[in-house]
Amino acid sequence: MSTVVVDTPHGPARAELHRAARPRAALLLGHGAGGGTGAPDLVAATRAAVAVGVHVALVEQPYRVAGRRAPAPAGQLDTCWLAVAADLRERWFDGVPPLFGGRSSGARVACRTAAAGQAAAVLCLAFPVHPPGKPDKSRLPELDAVTVPALVVQGRDDRFGQPTAGPRREVVPLAGGHSLDKDLEGVGRAVSDWLGRVLRSRE
Structure with a gap:
């Protein structure tokens, strides 16, 4: 594991790099709005990805690097994410296809930027379908806009709601809540399992 700092238009971001021995793809994973890259589900996803031959970059947004807990506006998050993706693709991806992902807010960023970042697939952990108690404020359009294979891993008791499966989107419900x-x-x-199938379909 190594750590690199990447300059973005809104300050430095940080990426914790976990290298696979024989890389088949590179997965960027973003954190939740108030949490960091050490969230247990991000750690579990990282280990699983590396084990099937996928580099992983755990990306810390500039507001977190600067010590702020309140998240930056969505536009800034997306701009910084794409800057990190472009930098790592040039310096680190070794020509393998990029995959985007994250938990909660980081999953939303991954969905919104998938097309612009030419992501080959999108992984969402605990996608926040709507704010708690406000199902009328749905974020499903962000998921629906993803045109590449997507996986959503969601707690059955997640107070941020339950996503639906789609033509290119799988949903795996697990015990527990948003964490x-x-x-x-x-x-x-x-x-x-999902990464294995996605990568085989590209070979």
């Missing part, structure tokens, strides 16, 4: 820490083995298994 996805009740079944970390299930998180790893879902990520590993």
Whole structure:
């Protein structure tokens, strides 16, 4: 594991790099709005991805690097994410296809930027379908806009709602809530199985 700092238009971001021995793809994973890259589900997903031959970059947004807990506006998050993706693609991806992903807010960023970043697939951990208690404020259009294979791993009791499956979108429900820490083995298994199928379809 190594760490690199990437300059973005809104300050430095940080990426924790986990290298696979024989890389088949590179997965960028973003954190939640108030959390960091050490979230248990992100760690489980990272281990699962590396085990099936996928580099992983755990990306820390500039507002977190600067020590702020309140997230930056969506436009800034997306701009910084794409800057990190472009930098790592040039310096680190080794020509393998990029995959985008993240938990909660990071999953939303991954969905919104998938097309612009030419992501080959999108992994969403605990996608926040709507704010708690406000189902009328749906974020499903962000998921629906993803045109590449997508996986959503969601706690059955997630107070941020339940996503629906789609033509290119799989949903794996697991025990627990928004933190996805009740079944970390299930998180790893879902990520590993899905990545294996996505990568085989590209070979």
